Amino acid sequence: MDIVEHLREAILLGTHPPGTVLSQSDLARDYGVSRIPVRDALQALAAEKLVEVVPGKGARVIHLDPAALREVYDLRLLLECDLLQRAIAAADAVARLDVEYALRRTALTAGKTGWPAGDWDFHAALYAPAARPRQCALVRDLRRICTIHASGYDTLASDTPRWLADHDALALAFAQGDAQTAVAVLQQHIGAAADALLGA
Structure with a gap:
């Protein structure tokens, strides 16, 4: 399972609840990769409207009122x-x-x-x-x-x-x-x- 699929599943299952900040550096450490594939994964999930990119921080799981x-x-x-x-x-x-x-x-x-x-x-x-x-x-x-x-x-x-x-x-x-x-x-x-x- 690649990073995009793993993160998508974690978000949909509630492992990362709405509003959770997803730090590029923390995720890179967890997956044992550089920040580049993590950044790309977060951008892909942003395109799916599952996360919102937070400049300088990574991304945040969407949270609607x-x-x-x-x-x-x-x-x-x-x-x-x-x-x-x-x-x-x-x-x-x-x-x-x-x-x-x-x-x-x-x-x-x-x-x-x-x-x-x-x-x-x-x-x-x-x-x-x-x-x-x-x-x-x-x-x-x-x-x-x-x-x-x-x-x-x-x-x-x-x-x-x-x-x-x-x-x-x-x-x-x-x-x-x-x-x-x-x-x-x-x-x-x-x-x-x-x-x-x-x-x-």
Whole structure:
């Protein structure tokens, strides 16, 4: 695993919480490399909007205030519901199987280290038939912002059954071609995640 991948994973899992300063010299020492590859890694993560470069210090893990986070969730609602509607309209038998397989894989990682990757795999499978890679990339980046800020909240374990039930309902509606039900479930799913982090 290279430095970019390792740091990205550490940020998404909450090892480096929002607002943490990532010192180039400290990271270079930890990884046993010069500061140049660390600097390059931080710049790559800044391009992904996971960190903000701090002149003379290195970088800081992004930290959004509640209003900004609410905006992120609102954008997710718009973009993800649109993707889901388009995907259901375009889905074929292969796409429905892909969603079913992704659902099973996600259930294996639920509530465990690495759950954000499994969660995204499921949602990515849902949205793939829409064939809108740029919109999916925007959604992925917005979801990463949410993951960074949610990585430390202590209700994840108790919320896991609800997330899994939502996934089951989404997969069923997708398989049945029921866009109206699927979008309603997705709206509730994203809204509940926002409320868990920000409060109702």
